[in-house]
Amino acid sequence: MEDLVRLATTAILPSSSILFIVKDMANARSGSGLPGPDAKPELPQTSKETREEAQEKEPGSKDVPLQQPSTARYQGSEGTKGLLALGTLASSFQYANSKEINNPEDLGKIGRGDVKFPIDGKYQQTANIYVNETHKLIGTFTGEYDGQCYTISGLSDCFVDTLEGTIKNLKFTDAVITSKKKTTGLVACNVNGTVSDILADNVTISTSGESAYAGIGGGRLEAGGKIANITAVSSHVKTSGFGADAGIGGGEGSRLEERLPTPRR
Structure with missing residues (x-):
């Protein structure tokens, strides 16, 4: 009452x-x-x-x-x-306190010092967004990002470097990520938060080196992380090197809530 x-x-x-x-x-x-x-x-x-x-x-x-x-x-x-x-x-x-993201310029402002786009902010995507090779990944993201089933196209690096918040309801297309980093991924390089309800279409991720990890949900799933409901269509994830590992959900440390679909090749 x-x-x-x-x-x-x-x-x-x-x-x-x-x-x-x-x-x-x-x-x-x-x-x-x-x-x-x-x-x-x-x-x-x-x-x-x-x-x-x-x-x-x-x-x-x-x-x-x-x-x-x-x-x-x-x-x-x-x-x-x-x-x-x-x-x-x-x-x-x-969505009362959410910031709308509908273009690559605003997407690139998240966590870059602009008080309107804080790294711990709450965001909702309201349009499909295409980024080019100059787009830089978001750093350690501690906020909430709801893609509302819209698309981000053209990524050449992880969407987020380290995720400690939440990313959900987002589609990625036409991403080509070739990296020599120890961990690389599509949604995040490292996941210590929650990734859920992600669709990857025509995505290629590759890395190499000792203990190199690659994945669509995340390159490495930390102890506090969670990855669920990842769908991959016409996508490839590969890595090479001693102790290297790759996966659709996560490359290393994955503890997925359900069996993930095998990507079509």
Whole structure:
């Protein structure tokens, strides 16, 4: 109850709406749809002639008994409007503080010192983005990046160097990553956060050297990392060297939640 009032206040709803919301919830919790002892009837006691006159002005209207469930009593009231506003607020609340990313310029600003694009920020991609060979990978990312099923094309290095936050719902296409780094990957070189729901289409990753690791979800999965739901289509991941390892989910240290599909070659 306290959380609802707090949320409603944050939304700057009219005070009358907040009052009706709380009243509805109190009635629902008590199992009663009846007004309290001090409540005034919501439909005034009118004569038969008055009711008939009102019905003539509003065709199709009916006499509504006073003893109705709460949802019927407050239909069309400020309380109902408040609940609808609160529902809309809740549905969009997850993106309330997100920064939209819809072009390569803004993507390249993440973690580069611009206060509007902090390394621990919350981002949502809102368009497909193509980057060229000058694009640089994001450093140690501790925020949240939701691709919303949009595409990033043309990467020539890891999207993120070290992931300690979350990257999800993102598609990568036409990436060619050739590296001599110890760990290299598509989503991240090193994963100590969460990578989930990623699609790689026409992606090639290759590296070489002793203990060199390569993967689409991440080159190396650290103890605190998690990789899940990676799909690879027409993609290749390869590495060579003593102790080297490669994989679709992660190159080294993978503890995937489910069996990943084998890429089509």
